[in-house]
Amino acid sequence: MKNIKTRIFAAARKIGRFLLSVLKNRKGRLGVILVGIVVLAAIFGPMLTPYALDDYDIANGLAKPSTEHLLGTDKNGIDILTQILYGARISLIIGITTGLCVTLLGATLGIVSAYFGKVSAAVILNVINVLLVIPTTPLMMIMSNLSSSYLMMIAIFTLIGWCGTARMVRAQVLSIMNMNYIRAAELAGGSKNYIMFRHIMPSVSHLLIMNTALSCAGFMIAEAGLSFIGLGDPSVMSWGKILVAAQESAFTSGLWAWVLAPGVAIFITVFGFMQIGYALEEILNPKMKRKKDNRHKGATPYEAANAVFAEMTEMTADEAKALKAEFEAGGKRT
Template identity: 35%
Template structure:
């Protein structure tokens, strides 16, 4: 009895199979990093808190007119973290502020990495005068204080979350551009790039089909590392008073505590929770980023 040969899989099915195997291999290697697992667990907790905020604390937690408590009240059974100067529950504000801080951090990091990746890939591919101009602009952004540029941009544009995201994104991309350009130059020197050019591959084909897949691991690792920096930058901008005053964020809570005199009055419950939250989520993203970087580039683990 003869058995019929299985029909060959389609290219799409083969691509999906390769992606599944790559994802499984990545997870097996990632699980060997204990710090990365701790960071991932912490990020999962922060994400759950942010996503369930409308159910746990409600959307009217920032309402000043219907504040449930007395102003500047200390922690109690009713208000676990006390109240702010308007009598609002600080625990509810902390939970609700996680949505804004995480959203701004993620979007600003993505914007920064996209700008840096585009600049790095094009500068590494085209070279010549174009690369010189792009890298000189990159050097200018590198030597300028990022916070000062972000504050200036946020002060000029209308005060909104979009402005904060834009201010952080357009001032933090140079590091990514430098890293991606170096990786692009290494990829462009490989023989298969020469073969692709000899077969008539254009600039767009080479950059999208050959260079981009090879720099994506670096871009992914850089994104996870940039999120923590973006969250800290958002908190700093809000603390300096150039954020969006209509939304609740951890940085805005710190700025509000400063204006209320919490530092001089010793109202620790007004200052410590948002500060610990900012530090905790930044540390969690950093741990995940280092683990991802180590998995995607095993030579880093050997060097360390």
């Protein structure tokens, strides 16, 4: 029991240090602030507005921005700010959920294709090639006609989005497998599972975390685009759906806030996720960290590249020696 508590506290400390390192990074701090504001607005949206999405007031439709309606109203008299706050929920759910699904599926298939046999690699690569050939927009239109729910939208984005992640992870795993310390682990008798979880997964983790953050941003834009062409879920409010409604009446009635508000909301959220992704890359990727340190020390690009190469060579040799000693002392791991 004490051992379990110790592990939990150790994991909590690691997570705390990691979050602190993100906040210390300028890009990470900016991204967390922007995304945090949007998330809080989505969670506490009903408390921030006195209106609801079903508060129709057609007599007050297309009202200009005022103290009563800060962004005005649509043609049905529904407060636009209320729509923005409620729409943040679906946009965030679709973006974050799809980003996680794409990263998980792509990473799993990418690792399997690179490390677990030629047959699995051939099958997965052929599936990737087929999906990359199929036109994306017609495929989304066909699947959206089957069901226009946002769950179907998540499924569509996951189906067409995992290929890039799988290819990226596969390339990274193949390069890692040629490292000296991987070969030393294999010669020392390490099993595939041990090498996978002890060496390969930590080496690609920074790519997966960064890919998740950037994928969230990309799929939020994709959701807005799909809703804009009329393929979104009509039963829920999202920023893309607001843009669809705005294009019909906003320009003729001069309600620029109706168009700008969801556009700015999408931009802020996407920009925030991208900044978090760039910050995670700087924090988790040792190569970028060493390059940044060398730039701060005044090293030229040539000197910085040589320093990175020297440190990588020394790291792999040291790790191979340590791994060999570990197996000689404790026997093979499974």
